[in-house]
Amino acid sequence: MLTVNDAFRKFKSRLELTDREQTNASQRHKEVRDYVATKFAVDRDFLTGSYARHTKTKPLKDIDIFFVLKTSEKHYRDKSPSVMIDAVYDALIEKYGSSAVRKQGRSVNIDFGIKPNSEDKTDHRILSIDVVPAFAAGDDFEIPCTDTGTWIKTNPKIHAEKAVKAHDAYSKEWKGLVRMVKYWNNHPKHGEKPVKPSFLLEVMALECLHGGWGGQFDREVQALFATLADRVGDVWPDPAGLGPAISNGMDDARKRRAQTLLLEAGRQATMAIDHVRKGRNGDALKIWRELFGPRFPLS
Ligand SMILES: Nc1ncnc2c1ncn2[C@@H]1O[C@H](COP(=O)(O)OP(=O)(O)OP(=O)(O)O)[C@@H](O)[C@H]1O
Ligand SMILES: [Mg+2]
Structure with missing residues (x-):
């Protein structure tokens, strides 16, 4: 027994990231990256948050991608965080539709419509991604936070x-x-x-x-x-x-x-x-x- x-x-081990999940996350990352780059001037983007630290639990959802925007987008930084979140939301609904896209405090969530089965399995697919717009601030980043109405500093490293x-x-x-x-x-x-x-x-x-x-x-x-x-x-x-x-x-x-x-x-x-x-x-x-x-x- x-x-x-x-x-x-x-x-x-059942809560560990599998190769197939990692492949799926990379594919989704690429897909979202390619699309966001058509809408904003992106300096670089990377998978971050608990996913990148291997502290995310299963099923894999709300995987954070930081999109560090170029200085040509800096006008957003002078506006309220909700203006930035709204702009990301408006861009994402054009591709994914309003039923799949949701505004959150510091990100916009894209739901890929995958439902876990009764054993909580998803056939190695991720459920959703959080798009986090960010600006570089020295070694740190600034991200919009509509909960506080301010841009907050963070450092995933x-x-x-x-x-x-x-x-x-x-x-x-x-x-x-x-x-x-x-x-x-x-x-x-x-x-x-x-x-x-x-x-x-x-x-x-x-x-x-x-x-x-x-x-x-x-x-x-x-x-x-x-x-x-x-x-x-x-x-x-x-x-x-x-x-x-x-x-x-x-x-x-x-x-x-x-x-x-x-x-x-x-x-x-x-x-x-x-x-x-x-x-x-x-x-x-x-x-x-x-x-x-x-x-x-x-x-
Ligand atoms: N109050 C905060 N101040 C600074 N950075 C924060 C703060 N809250 C979250 N972060 C950073 O943003 C990342 C993403 O936040 P999020 O709430 O998605 O947490 P997470 O660690 O990814 O957990 P989850 O598994 O729930 O997605 C965090 O991992 C952390 O690096
Ligand atoms: Mg997260």
């Missing part, structure tokens, strides 16, 4: 470096654990995501996973949920020290809800660990499956 640790290994450092310090298990808690966060059973934005989970994990990898996934996840619950109400600044606090995405009521759900996940983890102690492996697997969702294996 599958042990809990082996089940977690399998779960972890610093976020990536921090993730690599945390991963290395945690016997290279850190990114896997981040993808797992983000998978929990996306479970449809919650309705709205407990933690918003999900980037906050990664930012918290930079500080909430410490002391080193102990070797047992169930213990690690139990401790992680408990610490996340304890600290989800705190203020979490941008790890690069540039943008607004990552924890600004939730008001107090939403933070309390997140804490309740994280505590509940921690309790389920404790129950599962107890089952193993009493020799009830199958019962433990069932709890983990219920906690995480269909990609957690029962066999």
Whole structure:
């Protein structure tokens, strides 16, 4: 029978990027890049965010592409962020149609109309892309944010470096654990995501996973949920020290809800660990499956 640790290994590998997904993401990137270049003067563009850091969970959606615009487009930078977002939106609906394109706070989302099956599989296809217009600002970037009505500074390189450092310090298990808690966060059973934005989970994990990898996934996840619950109400600044606090995405009521759900996940983890102690492996697997969702294996 599958042990809990082996089940977690399998779960972890199911949340890893496959070659075919990577190929599909590159194709979509190219397609969107070629089109955006017909509408804006683009200096360069690149895949970024959690996708580029390997901390994105499955199914793959909202893959961020930064489009760094040339100085000839700088007139947008002098206008309100909504003017920039509107311009990207108007350009994208011409190709993809208004039912597939959605304005977000800092990007415009293109939905490719792919629906995961009952096992949460997408036949290695990505669901959607976030087009993020950006201007270079020294070593950093400025991106429009309609939530705050300001242009905010960001630096994906610093976020990536921090993730690599945390991963290395945690016997290279850190990114896997981040993808797992983000998978929990996306479970449809919650309705709205407990933690918003999900980037906050990664930012918290930079500080909430410490002391080193102990070797047992169930213990690690139990401790992680408990610490996340304890600290989800705190203020979490941008790890690069540039943008607004990552924890600004939730008001107090939403933070309390997140804490309740994280505590509940921690309790389920404790129950599962107890089952193993009493020799009830199958019962433990069932709890983990219920906690995480269909990609957690029962066999
Ligand atoms: N408040 C912020 N200040 C500065 N940079 C930010 C801020 N929020 C997000 N970012 C940067 O923008 C990127 C994209 O943001 P997004 O919310 O899509 O997060 P993500 O890490 O890609 O997570 P997800 O898996 O949910 O897509 C982040 O990875 C981070 O590098
Ligand atoms: Mg993203």
